[in-house]
Every structure is written in structure tokens, then in C-alpha cells.
Amino acid sequence: MDMFRHVGAAIRRVRELRGIEQTELARRTGLAKSQISKYETGRDLPKLENLGKIIGALEATPQSFFRVMALLDETEALDVPPAASLPESGVLPARVAETFRSLAALLVDLQDVVARDLLGLREQ
Numbered sequence: 021m022d023m024f025r026h027v028g029a030a031i032r033r034v035r036e037l038r039g040i041e042q043t044e045l046a047r048r049t050g051l052a053k054s055q056i057s058k059y060e061t062g063r064d065l066p067k068l069e070n071l072g073k074i075i076g077a078l079e080a081t082p083q084s085f086f087r088v089m090a091l092l093d094e095t096e097a098l099d100v101p102p103a104a105s106l107p108e109s110g111v112l113p114a115r116v117a118e119t120f121r122s123l124a125a126l127l128v129d130l131q132d133v134v135a136r137d138l139l140g141l142r143e144q
Contacts, residue, residue, distance in 0.1 A: 024065055026092035032060040033088055034078045037125040039118070048077035084132040 035045055042060070046053040051070060058064035059074070066074060075085045 024089075025062070026089045027065060027071070028060045028062040029092050030085060030089040031056075031066075031074055031078075033092070034080055034085060034128070035060075037121050037128065038078055038080075039121060040078065045074065045077055049073040080128070081132050084128050087131060088128065 035042070040048075042053050042056045045051075046056050049056075049070070051073065055064070055070075056074075059066050059070075075082055078085070
């Protein structure tokens with residue numbers, strides 16, 4: 021299913037933005053770490069129930085999660101490498117990298133709040 025080709029990448033991106041390790045995500049969802057890895061690498065697509073568990077464990081909303089997927093689609097369509105990827109080589113000091121991740125996570129949350137406001141939806 022081509023429309024879900026970035027679901028694994030979205031799981032990984034949101035997980036990294038939240039500062040959650042695969043092991044912790046597995047613990048929170050009750051899924052095996054190997055299964056989380058399969059989802060993130062695109063070797064397997066999560067069932068809807070498992071995707072719901074993952075989104076909840078990532079403390080995301082479905083809207084913000086699927087917006088990340090849409091952004092990955094748009095990035096691919098433009099043939100632009102993902103700018104949010106931080107090198108693991110420590111190019112940025114750990115404190116700066118963590119601040120960047122926190123700000124990126126807040127931006128995802130803000131986008132969700134703005135979208136809900138525009139649609140007239142209220143937090144439940």
C-alpha cells in the first residue's frame with residue numbers, strides 16, 4: 021500500500037522527537053522491540069490496533085502523526101533529504117540536539133492545536 025510507505029519513518033521520527041528509545045516504545049505498547057524495528061524499517065506494516073497503541077505511547081494525536089507522514093511524502097516528492105535528521109556523530113552538542121528535538125516536538129503539537137482550532141474542534 022503506497023499510501024502507507026512512510027508510516028515506519030513517521031513512527032521513528034516522532035519517537036526520536038519525543039526522545040523515546042525503541043525498547044521504551046515496546047514496553048509502553050506491549051509489542052516486541054523487534055516488531056517496532058520492523059515497522060520503523062518498513063519491513064512490516066502495523067495493524068490499525070497496533071498503530072493506535074504506538075501513537076498513544078508516543079503521546080501524539082492521530083492528526084499530528086499523519087501530518088508527519090504527509091510531510092515525509094512531501095519531502096520525498098520534492099526530492100529533498102529530511103532536514104530534521106540529526107547526525108549520530110555528535111555534530112551538535114548533546115544539549116543543543118536535545119533542545120532541537122524538544123522544539124520540533126512542540127512544533128508538531130502546535131500544528132495540531134492550530135489545526136484543531138481552525139476546524140472548531142475542542143480538546144477532550
